[in-house]
Amino acid sequence: xxxxxxxxxxxxxxxxxxxxxxxxxxxxxxxxxxxxxxxxxxxxxxxxxxxxxxxxxxxxxxxxxxxxxxxxxxxxxxxxxxxxxxxxxxxxxxxxxxxxxxxxxxxxxxxx
Amino acid sequence: xxxxxxxxxxxxxxxxxxxxxxxxxxxxxxxxxxxxxxxxxxxxxxxxxxxxxxxxxxxxxxxxxxxxxxxxxxxxxxxxxxxxxxxxxxxxxxxxxxxxxxxxxxxxxxxxx
Numbered sequence: 001x002x003x004x005x006x007x008x009x010x011x012x013x014x015x016x017x018x019x020x021x022x023x024x025x026x027x028x029x030x031x032x033x034x035x036x037x038x039x040x041x042x043x044x045x046x047x048x049x050x051x052x053x054x055x056x057x058x059x060x061x062x063x064x065x066x067x068x069x070x071x072x073x074x075x076x077x078x079x080x081x082x083x084x085x086x087x088x089x090x091x092x093x094x095x096x097x098x099x100x101x102x103x104x105x106x107x108x109x110x111x112x
Numbered sequence: 113x114x115x116x117x118x119x120x121x122x123x124x125x126x127x128x129x130x131x132x133x134x135x136x137x138x139x140x141x142x143x144x145x146x147x148x149x150x151x152x153x154x155x156x157x158x159x160x161x162x163x164x165x166x167x168x169x170x171x172x173x174x175x176x177x178x179x180x181x182x183x184x185x186x187x188x189x190x191x192x193x194x195x196x197x198x199x200x201x202x203x204x205x206x207x208x209x210x211x212x213x214x215x216x217x218x219x220x221x222x223x224x225x
Contacts, residue, residue, distance in 0.1 A: 041218075043156075043202070043215045045213070092156070101146075103155055103156040106155060
């Protein structure tokens with residue numbers, strides 16, 4: 001299994017500002033994934049982050065809005081830039097080291 | 113691209129009654145199927161998964177799901193639910209292994225006494 005921690009667990013931010021979310025895994029993994037869960041909705045994959053290369057973004061998500069860093073095999077950050085109320089969501093990171101995808105506890109973001 | 117349909121947004125049942133949560137996915141040559149559960153104020157946990165082999169898979173807490181390729185379905189069932197089963201259940205599919213998952217919209221199971 002994999003144990004994932006995220007910081008912060010929640011935050012309230014003003015529109016136009018940016019927030020960086022950290023994701024730490026207790027083991028080395030090749031890929032890390034960032035998902036968004038909007039209120040009352042399902043999870044949507046934002047991007048896949050590989051160590052040492054640019055993240056791969058899904059349709060509808062762009063690097064300027066959601067820049068991602070992956071400096072090593074156990075850590076990644078997702079920044080939500082120039083936030084608007086529509087960015088209010090739970091952001092989750094996940095890893096899939098072996099036949100199962102594990103999710104972090106999520107970061108609950110509220111944008112006012 | 114893969115898609116997942118969970119037809120019921122909410123399923124209310126009484127304790128000890130049977131329940132079925134429906135999940136259909138768009139067709140693909142080969143897929144991997146998952147059910148995740150999210151208890152109130154908790155993170156996502158894997159409930160069960162179909163990778164290959166037997167089409168009937170079971171979880172440790174009495175849930176089971178059957179992979180039906182002809183109907184492209186992966187419905188979740190439990191013969192007798194408990195109050196503690198109250199949660200949001202998400203069906204997910206991947207056609208690229210265990211990496212990119214496409215989730216359904218979720219079904220909220222509400223178990224009452």
